[in-house]
Amino acid sequence: MKVIKFGGSSLASSQQLQKVLAIVEADQKRKYxxxxxxxxxxxxxxxxTDLxxxxARQTIHHQDTQAVTAAIIDRYAEIGHGFNVPEAxxxxxxxxxxxxxxxxxxxxxxxxxxxxxxxERLNAQLVAAVFQQSGLNARYLDPKDAGMVVTDVPDDAQIIKSSYDQLxxxxxxxxxxxxxxxFAYNRNGQICTFSRGGSDITGAIIARGVHAERYENFTDVDAIYAVNPSxxxxxxxxxxxxxxxxxELSYAGFSVFHDEALIPAIEDNITVNVKNTNHPEAPGTLIQSTREPNPHYPVTGIASSSSFCSLYLRKxxxxxxxxxxxxxxxxxxxHHISYEHMPSGIDDLTIIFDEHQLTPELEKTLVAEISTAINPDEIYFTHDYSILMLVGENMRNRVGIMSRAATALANDNIKLIMVNQGASEISIMFGVHDNDADQAVIALYKEFFD
Structure with a gap:
């Protein structure tokens, strides 16, 4: 059996849903x-979701919600009417x-x-009705009825392991x-959502729970690309x-998956296939536990993210x-703050954070408390910070990757703020100024792919 997941662009209209229907009908193994x-x-x-x-915000502030309610209803009505779903x-x-x-x-x-x-909840009900109207033996399954129970965190829930036995x-x-x-429900029956990429997380959870042979994730691109197509x-x-x-690539900004989204599939060693709803015959990208290295391409992908900041201290x-x-x-x-990296020298230390954890007030508090605790000669936060990731399983078997990367960046006059190689030797991380990040990605791509 296969679990298949469709993103928002694949379900945006009745025309798009017609493609989804054809994909489901094309393979009898696609049951979830x-x-x-x-x-x-x-x-x-x-x-x-944005509507x-x-x-929700208008409801919280007791504002008029008629216009936004009508806009949401119109979206579902267009899809339903496009398939002649009964008004009942x-x-x-x-x-x-x-x-x-x-x-x-x-x-x-x-x-x-x-x-x-x-x-998602109402769209799943609607899609099930469309499938039924089209002659498929389909039904809606709510996460509560499926047995999915999550931790009591309304906007960053984690699946409770016992859910897999129910699934x-x-x-x-x-x-x-x-x-x-x-989304799923906590033990009190309240709805809690997963973090970014939540539907991808649900797909991976279901795939693990039913021990699927494959998890197909349909998006609007033919494959995952080695670098951002923009x-x-x-x-x-x-x-x-x-x-x-x-x-590694998702962590550094690859937009196809959130870096935590595939963990349930990884835990059950389920092959993931990223495919295109608009071009389903394309093979897409296979993601699995191992692969044969390509000797011509030691680097698999390059990504960058500007969602980082650093705390520098010298003593x-x-x-x-x-x-x-x-x-x-x-x-x-x-202060319940995690850090990402901590490169250091004999007299200085840099701590890199995901800046979404911080506020200006919290940064001032951290500077004050650390100053009191260790009395540094210098301490300050920097926000002009992007991280680039060069990733490839075959990098560990090749000599000169770091040299080639550093030379490519130097030739484009890009200053390196930080360099860090992962212990697994399949990734190299570079810290650069925000305004250099895009050009740095282009320079690395030219070096390793052109």
């Missing part, structure tokens, strides 16, 4: 269909949208989670089960990559001070 909320139909359009966020099946969807503000929520964070989750009961289904992505025209497509390569004889690292890490732990 994970759906996102309807995405953008064209440039300038608004995703249903629901607006709806559409009316409950429309009523659920109207009644969202009338439900009881623990607080506004749970309200926001529930509003957002209904983009296993749905293995080898004769029906096509249409399941909403992005930076390089017609970049090389990646035919195969490992889970480790995918996670004479820093390397001789016993317990200094512990003092700093204790302060970070007390």
């Amino acid at each position: 269909v994970i759906v996102s909320a309807p995405g953008k139909r064209f440039d300038g359009d608004t995703k249903v 629901l966020i607006q709806y 099946q559409l009316t409950p969807i429309f009523e659920t949208i109207r009644n969202l503000p009338k439900q009881s929520y623990a607080d506004n964070t749970y309200l926001m989670a529930a509003f957002k989750a209904h983009g 296993a009961k749905w293995a080898n289904s004769e029906q096509i089960l249409v399941i909403p992505g992005f 930076l390089v025209a017609k970049p090389a497509a990646i035919s195969e990559m490992t889970f480790t390569e995918m996670r 004479y004889l820093l390397n001789k001070e016993v317990g200094l690292g512990r003092k700093i890490l204790t302060i970070l732990e007390n």
Whole structure:
């Protein structure tokens, strides 16, 4: 059996859903269909999830919601009417949208989670109705009925391991089960959403739970590319990559998957196939535990992200001070802050953070507390910081990759702020200024792919 997941662009309209229907019909093994909320139909359009966020905010602030409610209903109505779904099946969807503000929520964070989750929940109900109307033996399966239970964090929930035993009961289904992505329920029955890439996470969870032979993730591109196509025209497509390569690249900004999204599939060693809804016959990209290295391309992919900042501190004889690292890490732990990297010298130390964890006030607090704890000669935050990742399983068997990369960047007059090679030797990380990041990616691509 196969689990297949469709992103928002694949479900944005009745025309797109017709393609999804054809894909499901083309392979009888495709029994578990994970759906996102309807995405953008064209440039300038608004995703249903964004409309629901607006709806939630207006509800919280007691503002008029008629316009946004109508806009959300219109999106589902267009899809339903495009397949002649009976009004008796559409009316409950429309009523659920109207009644969202009338439900009881623990607080506004749970309200926001529930509003957002209904983009997927209602779309899954609608897609199941469309499948039935088209003659398929399909039904909607709610995450609660499937047995998915998550931790009590409304906007960053984690699956509870016992859920996999419940999901296993749905293995080898004769029906096509249409399941909403992005959310599940805590032990109190409240809706909690996953983090970024939530529908991808749901797909991987279902794949592991039913022990699928393959998890097909349908997007709007023919494959995963070696570099961001907005930076390089017609970049090389990646035919195969490992889970480790995918996670390294996702961490540094690859937009196909959030870096945590595939963990359930990785844990059960399920091959993932990224394919194009608009071009389903294309082979796409296979992601699996191992692959044969390509001797001509030691580098698999290049990515960059500007969502980082750094804390620099300098202190004479820093390397001789016993317990200094512990003092700093204790302060970070007390504020529930994780760090990404910590390159150091004999007299200085740089701590790199995901800047989404920080606020200006928190940065001032950290500087003050660390200054009190270790009395540095100099300490400050820097936000003009991007990280580049050069990733490839075959890099560990090649000499001169670092030299080639550094030379390519130097030839483009790009200053390196930080260099770090992972212990696995399949990734090299470069820190550069934000305004150099795109050009640095292009320079590395030319060196290793052109």
